[in-house]
Amino acid sequence: MSPYSTVPENALAGWRVVVIDDEPDALEVAKILLEMVGATVLTAENGLDGLELIRTERPRFVVSDISMPEMSGWDLIDAVQKDRTIADIPVVALTAHAMSGDREKAFAKGFHYYLTKPLRPETFVNELLRLLVNDIPELLLMVK
């Protein structure tokens, strides 16, 4: 899989994706970028709502912030892993925490992947899909 190509416009057409972030701006940026490749993006502004959304929608993958009120990203990933009906859904951490140890902690807690803010809008989707190719093999065909 080549890391140099761009993702075609309808690459994620029909895909339902959940994005969770307490910052409305961060939510909007991620939403727009994913919609640009055809995904249907459902958003939540805190962990609790996000969890509910994951349960009802069963998205293909989830992108979540970590520091959030009500239910943090840590608690969210805990809850997702404990619920067998959704534990298989890959959850990507997208967070402004970039201290040493944050990444390792995320993986230890159960996040499948880890991206830091600020994201690169031009390459965000590409990077995301490259990470997810282990969990979603169809992506191999898409991202040439």
Add this chain to the structure above:
Amino acid sequence: MTAIAPAKAPVTRRFVFLSPTITILGIVGILLLVAVIALIGTMLRQIEANRIATGFNFSTANRPFSQLEHEAMQTLVYVTENPEDFDAARFQQDLDVLASRWEVVFWPTVQAVFPQDIKDNIDEMIPMWDSIQDLSAEWMADPQNEEVHAELAQLLSDFSLLVFQTDVRYQTIRGLTLDNFNQSTENLLVALTIVLVLLVGFVIIAAYAMYRFVQAQRSAEAKTRAALAAESAANETSQFKDQFLAVMSHELRTPLNAIIGFLGIMGMSGKLDERNTHMLQRTRANAERLLILINDILDLSKIEAGRMELVPSAVSPRELVGRWQTQMEVLAKQKDLKFTVTIDPHLPDEIMIDENAVTKIGTNLLSNAFKFTDEGEVSLESKYSDRQWYIIVRDTGIGIPAHMHNHIFESFRQVDNSFKRPYGGTGLGLPIVQHLVKAMNGTVRVDSEPGKGSTFTVTLPVEPVEKAAAPTVSVSQLQPA
């Protein structure tokens, strides 16, 4: 670059009780006390014994023999001198007194202290006394009997003499014993005084030693407390620093995410005219610059605080290089520079390395290359041989004069430090690179000449991760036999 080292608390010896001075003082003190008690005990016993030995009590038993002798003589005098007007009553009185004095001799307390020779004398006196009793009774019955009278007088005289001799002997012994007693008492008193003086002296020394000891303890404790306080203050400070860094890192990145995100989206929309596109690009470039500044400041803060830890993990170097390339392609496009990336096929699939650290190295070098190059190209080459990963960044930029080759790795140094600063930046990129490379036991080298571009070569020792060969069978390959 310094890291904060917490102050070490001085070691306090808790077992000062085993120190030699205290032990010696303790032993000496105990010995002195024992000596005092023994002396006093001996003295008391001695006094008691002597008291008994001398009959030294203020009773009539004090001088038994002299009193007996005195009464015997009185009786004798009466018997020998007044035979005509003999008064039986008076004589009987004398006899009674004499008898009572005689009895004293036989009191147990008095008898107890008699040596053998006095006891022998008493044995002699007993028959004499009996005879005196008999003769006295005879004479009282017949005072005119000259024979009885003479015998009685003689007997009384002999008796008195014997008693007198015994008394002399007794007084001598008593005197000797008294002398003995006085001397021994004197000795004991002297000994006791000496020991008491020593005891007092010892108590003073011990008190002083205790005082010094307590002082030393207190000052040691104070020092420990001060050191611990300093240590906890230093810990608090570094904890605060950690927290500050973490919070600042998070807070500064969050708005930049929105800024860069929306700018990027606007750029990708393709709906902007040339002027707006230009302004967008400029805004985006400045936002990126801000991000770099933030990252550099936070990195350097972490390094200065000694908080930069290397966390190796299994990563694919190709993937890393790929990411850097993706990141830098934007810059290349913006400045219209050629950007080539070559990867050695011998590079292992996975290596153990701190991803963040090596990414910083790669991206710092690359962004410098792009920053200082206005035309031509930037190339990133990844070579591998003998467990060494060579990361080589070449550019056709302005180059670095030879005398600056070392200085550029110092914080805040740029080749051109003037206020014009056409190239901007904090000058922190290369120091960070060098620190990280050193921490990873690698090296960084620069080859450059003004006008001829620069080549930065980073060498990192890496451990390839052995992957267990696991054959994967896809479903399509399964066929019925």
